[in-house]
Amino acid sequence: MNNTQTQDRGFATSINKRVASVYKYLALSVMMATFGAFMGIENLAMLQGFSFWGFIIAEFAFLIALYFYKEREGLNLFLLFGFTFLSGFTLAPILAHTLAIDPNILVNSLLTTTVAVGAISLYAINTKKDFSGMGQYLFVGLIILIVASLSNIFFQSSIFHLILTIGSAMLFSFYLIYDTQRIVNNNFDHPMTAAVSVYIDILNIFISILQLFLSFTGNDD
Numbered sequence: 001m002n003n004t005q006t007q008d009r010g011f012a013t014s015i016n017k018r019v020a021s022v023y024k025y026l027a028l029s030v031m032m033a034t035f036g037a038f039m040g041i042e043n044l045a046m047l048q049g050f051s052f053w054g055f056i057i058a059e060f061a062f063l064i065a066l067y068f069y070k071e072r073e074g075l076n077l078f079l080l081f082g083f084t085f086l087s088g089f090t091l092a093p094i095l096a097h098t099l100a101i102d103p104n105i106l107v108n109s110l111l112t113t114t115v116a117v118g119a120i121s122l123y124a125i126n127t128k129k130d131f132s133g134m135g136q137y138l139f140v141g142l143i144i145l146i147v148a149s150l151s152n153i154f155f156q157s158s159i160f161h162l163i164l165t166i167g168s169a170m171l172f173s174f175y176l177i178y179d180t181q182r183i184v185n186n187n188f189d190h191p192m193t194a195a196v197s198v199y200i201d202i203l204n205i206f207i208s209i210l211q212l213f214l215s216f217t218g219n220d221d
Contacts, residue, residue, distance in 0.1 A: 179201055
C-alpha cells in the first residue's frame with residue numbers, strides 16, 4: 001500500500017469517526033425529543049397560554065447556553081438534553097391535534113421525513129458540489145421566512161401559509177445539506193453543536209411536512 005492510499009484511508013477513517021460522534025449525539029437528541037413529546041401530550045394543560053411561551057423561552061435559553069458551554073463536560077450534555085426535551089415538549093399541541101384528526105397523518109409525516117432526510121444526507125455526503133458558500137444566503141432566507149411567518153399572523157392567509165410551509169421545507173433541506181457537508185469538512189467546533197444544527201434542520205423539515213399533510217386534509221388550523 002503506497003503513501004497516498006494510506007493517507008486516503010486515514011482521511012476516510014477520520015471522517016467516519018467524526019460523523020459517528022455527531023450522529024451519536026443526534027440519536028440521543030431524537031430520543032430525548034420523543035420523550036419530551038410524549039410527556040407534553042400527557043400534560044397538555046401545561047402548554048396553554050403564557051406557560052407555553054415560558055417553555056419556548058426556556059428551550060431557547062438551553063440552546064444558547066449550550067453554545068457557550070459546549071466544552072464543559074457534563075453540563076453540555078445536560079443542556080443538550082434540556083433543549084431537545086423541551087423542543088419535543090413544546091411540539092405536543094400540534095402532535096395531539098394531529099393524533100385527534102388521524103394518527104396516520106403523523107405516521108406518514110414521520111416516514112416521509114425519514115426518507116427525505118436519508119436521501120438529502122446521502123446526497124450531501126456523496127455529491128461533488130460544494131455547498132459551503134450557502135451559509136449567508138440560507139441565513140437571509142431564514143430571516144425572510146421568519147418575517148413572512150410573523151406577517152401571516154395578521155393576514156391569516158391559508159394560501160400564504162402553504163407557500164411558507166413549502167418554503168420552510170426547502171430552506172431546511174438546503175440547511176441539512178449545508179450542515180452535513182460542514183460535518184464532513186470538519187467545520188464545526190464541537191460534535192455536540194454539529195448534532196444540534198442537524199437536529200434543528202430535521203425538526204423543521206418534519207414540522208413542515210406535518211403541516212403540509214394537515215393542509216392537504218384541510219386541518220391545518
